[in-house]
Amino acid sequence: MYLSIFIILICLAIIISTLFFYLKNGIASTPSTIAVFKALQAHLPNQINGHILEAGAGFGGIAFWLAKKYPYNTVYAIENAWVPFIILWCRKKIQYRSNLQIKCKNINTISFRNTGLVYAFLCQKGMKTLQKQLEKTNHLPCCLISNYFQLPKSQIYDYTLQIKKYTTFSLYFYYFIVYSLESYHLI
Numbered sequence: 001m002y003l004s005i006f007i008i009l010i011c012l013a014i015i016i017s018t019l020f021f022y023l024k025n026g027i028a029s030t031p032s033t034i035a036v037f038k039a040l041q042a043h044l045p046n047q048i049n050g051h052i053l054e055a056g057a058g059f060g061g062i063a064f065w066l067a068k069k070y071p072y073n074t075v076y077a078i079e080n081a082w083v084p085f086i087i088l089w090c091r092k093k094i095q096y097r098s099n100l101q102i103k104c105k106n107i108n109t110i111s112f113r114n115t116g117l118v119y120a121f122l123c124q125k126g127m128k129t130l131q132k133q134l135e136k137t138n139h140l141p142c143c144l145i146s147n148y149f150q151l152p153k154s155q156i157y158d159y160t161l162q163i164k165k166y167t168t169f170s171l172y173f174y175y176f177i178v179y180s181l182e183s184y185h186l187i
Contacts (some may be wrong), residue, residue: 021081027123029058029084050116060088065099144174
């Protein structure tokens with residue numbers, strides 16, 4: 001009897017938490033498809049200078065893959081929703097990667113210092129927040145890859161390569177001019 005009540009309360013907490021973060025973030029955690037992994041494999045460089053950051057890591061599929069592909073880079077998986085974060089944390093305990101760090105935090109607090117690559121699967125609202133973070137930093141990553149959603153128009157990136165080989169998703173690659181933003185008059 002008590003076990004049944006406990007299980008029901010845990011399930012309710014999971015449902016309420018998932019709904020809360022869905023409404024807060026504007027998107028639910030969604031696992032990446034095989035097609036996304038294939039497109040990343042085809043277009044990512046063999047080497048990244050600096051840390052790798054995944055904003056909106058969800059259950060960690062991309063973060064674990066990046067940690068395996070780049071064993072000499074530290075990969076930070078950033079997720080603010082509790083349920084996916086707990087699953088991600090448990091997954092790291094089982095599928096250990098020494099170069100993978102997981103953080104339960106909001107993208108408003110992301111630092112881009114020493115970051116060479118950012119991968120983001122954020123909704124349009126999250127992409128606007130990410131752009132604001134990029135515009136106020138002097139430490140731009142070399143490349144930002146966005147799955148499905150574009151950055152709003154901005155002067156902070158050199159060019160965009162949109163990959164649309166698949167009908168179910170788009171990847172957007174943003175390559176940044178890596179020097180102080182003062183030259184863009186955004187400060």
